[in-house]
Amino acid sequence: MNLVQEVEHYCQVRGLRLTSGRLQLLQLLMHYSGKAMTAYGLLEQWQQQHPSVKPATVYRALDFFLQHGIIHRLNSVNGFVLCQHLGCRHSAQLFICQQCLKVEEFKDDDIAKRLQQAATGHGFRLQSQNIELNGVCHSCQQKT
Ligand SMILES: [Zn+2]
Ligand SMILES: [Zn+2]
Structure with missing residues (x-):
């Protein structure tokens, strides 16, 4: 099972909806897995494939992933990273x-x-x- 499948499964079990937009962002995060990415950096990368993507779309999708313990927010570098232990948001x-x-x-x-x-x-x-x-x-x- 690769990470995207893992997240899909994780969402399925919890009844969370992975929209196509969320899935696209997830694939981007996975591509840069293990590296802190700013929201702006993600937007730029995302727009290379889908020029119509708006900043608000990125922030909303990031919020969704944060809320469900799929990514971590890194305040010290103003970035985001995919969680390496899915759902470990408590510590x-x-x-x-x-x-x-x-x-x-x-x-x-x-x-x-x-x-x-x-x-x-x-x-x-x-x-x-x-x-x-x-x-x-x-x-x-x-x-x-
Ligand atoms: Zn280094
Ligand atoms: Zn984690």
Whole structure:
């Protein structure tokens, strides 16, 4: 099963509608899988195949994917990336390379648990955990 099929299945099980527009954006995200893409960058790529696509279409589709844990928003680089563990929206830790914008996602339940405990200790009701770790990836380190 490739990633698009996986997302299709994921949506089917949850009764979510993957419109043709959403599917096109999904294929774009998959093409750049593992790399942070800005909404504008996605729009530009999308318009190369479908010139009539409007920015609002991109934002709406991105919102849909965000809402359902299919992509992650990366505030530190103003980008989006396909989730590498579909539906893991409750806790995600992401390494973001500042040079090539490669994103690597890892899942450490201990970290998530510690943060949850800390939040509870502060009387803070945690809604999501999206931890962005910025630095330089292994292959970019070789180039410098
Ligand atoms: Zn994820
Ligand atoms: Zn890099």
